[in-house]
Amino acid sequence: MLLRNLRFSCRRYSQAVTFRTIESSPKQHNEKQIGLFYTLDKDVCKQLFGHGGLPKSFTKQTKTFTETALMVRQPALDIMDCIKASDFDKPAIRYVLYGEKGAGKSLTMAHLLHYAHSEGFLIVHVPWVSEWLRRVPRHKEMSNSTSQEGFVDIPLDAAAWLLHFKMQNQNILKSSDLRISKDYEWSSREKSSAGAPLAELVELGINRVKYACDIINVLMNEIKMLSSNKFCKTFVAIDGFNSFLYPLTRLKTPTKRKVTPEEVSLTKPFMEITKNDWSNGVIVVTADQIAVPDDHQESYLPKYLLCKKGFEHLDPFVPVEVGRYTEREYLSCASYYRDRLWMRGPPELETELKLASACNPYRFMEMCAPL
Template sequence: MLSRSWKQLCRRYSQAVNFRTTEASPSQHNENQIGMFYTMQPDTCKQLFGHGGFPRSFMKQTKTFTEAAVMVRQPALDLIDCIKATDFDKPAIRYVLYGEKGTGKSLTLAHLLHYAHEQGFLIVHVPWVSEWLRRIPRHKEMANSPTREGFVDLPLEAAAWLLHFKTQNQAILKQGDLKVSNEYVWSKREKTEAGATLAELVELGINRVKYACDVVDALVQEIKILSNNKLCKTFVAVDGFNSFFYPLTRLRTPTKRSVKPEEVSLTTSFLEITKNDWKNGAIVLTADELAVPDDHQESYLPKYLLFRKGFEHLDPFVPVEVGRYSDKEFLSCASYYRDRLWLRGPPEMENELKFTSACNPYKFMEQCAPL
């Protein structure tokens, strides 16, 4: 147990640096708040990230700190400004977040998701592509697609994603203004009539897991139509997008054949929504070394991580680098950790931590944990 005097010393030191902002609205964040932390409301966190979106290490940290505090950083502000200045009558612009491991790409995406939610966008968010293609224990059910020859379905994953979509967009879907334009026949007894609400289509996929992958595909098509008709603004966010283009997955057919990413029906659906053949929306993706199992990456640049196929799919796009902490950001983060009693020890220790972590946000967080 820390003595009361030591706790007071840590808090006095942390208060010497202004590391918090009271402005909780991402649309109001500006360069004066760079390096400061803002706190998301618990209800907003649960709605947007209850089914994924925050890195696991950050989720553990939020439980330890009893709050979800996100740092305002320049890449997020740049993208918010770009979205504000977007001409939504033109094809959707693709933005690709990239950077070294642990620099905060996923949290930058989370900041942008909060902005999109606040601005009333319909959100299409994939928290982490590798959860579908790389993690074996989750794939207890895989089936040949009944509607697309040569493809495999991941019905449980698709149903879980539809629940995530429903939760993130619950306010928009409850309004009932978004209607399905086409009729979809699922079986001799089940179909979705043209004119049904988008919420009904989503509910069918959640309740009838067998059709979940086809429902996701139909949902993507309908969202593009609704956006083109200016019935909604759509914000697409995919974390670890380059995983769709890595040559192999860990999925295996009953004959032990390895399944390629392009043979998974969910892959085709989200490659469709990330095309720029629709308008009234914005697309933000991340290219991450951690999204693929290769430990010997030669570069973190999008052209390398996306492979030729992925690069051609996205071209043209706007690359946005998420870098290491600046001196100001590092000092702010250290002050926040001291405030949360995550970092303990004399102030001189921070110079050493700055050197050993090389101002990498994840490494800095890890090194502070046992201190």
């Protein structure tokens, strides 16, 4: 009885603010839905984010809530509007999401990925660059590249990414139009012939891990050509892009020498595909303070985080700031948390949490967890 009364009390508070929208298609989202949550279909969520793409703390929360719900926010709508108005015959436009820690850049990216999926884009998505360059578990395999002198390969990470790419694009890769343009020789016995399906190239990289890094390099070049020739339209999304530009990684050679990002063979193809020398595509990256290990970041602005090299590489680009919750967004999120019993207590608690969290989405989520 006590639990039933508590549920009723919490939901009575949440009914004061509308926090959900029944419009589940991101193609139909507009300013009327700003601040409202929509629920992702479980199958679509598994396809897009089954191998990464959602922050770990958010993924843990979705298991607790038994649903994956994203808030419709202005930055995502702004980029969607720009994409709809873009001339895809021109070079790919680049967008840089930026903002303070915990503002919601990765979830804005997730919303955009869902939009790209619903619009039929071929998706090239790197969930978190630092997983390759900064996080070094004991089992991480690293070897000298046999095809590029002076480079190192991280083949297991490359094969895992190809599996992620295959999962996200499982329907598009069945298209007979997506074929490779020329012959590629991997060894005296293994070759990929011109005209072979792109899916066959991806499968080779998954099954023959030692070639995975080289296959990703070829795959990016083929995708740029296929996209420019109108065989597909491509959506590139890289979270923590500035990690590619930080001077050092946590990878080390057998002689204990630290490896720079430029010496990692996986860096090159993703730097190449973020150039605007191809068309019929969209490029969205995030510049994030937590993508690099320096705890004394002076600014979250793109010019600071991307450094001179990264800024010049992406220039010109469209900067899009992801800010703290607005009043409407905060009230909507508080109502959602009450509905999920993530937050309990009297209404006055919301005012206190608003001040304590400063409307930072991540901080608000963390503070509600133990309540």
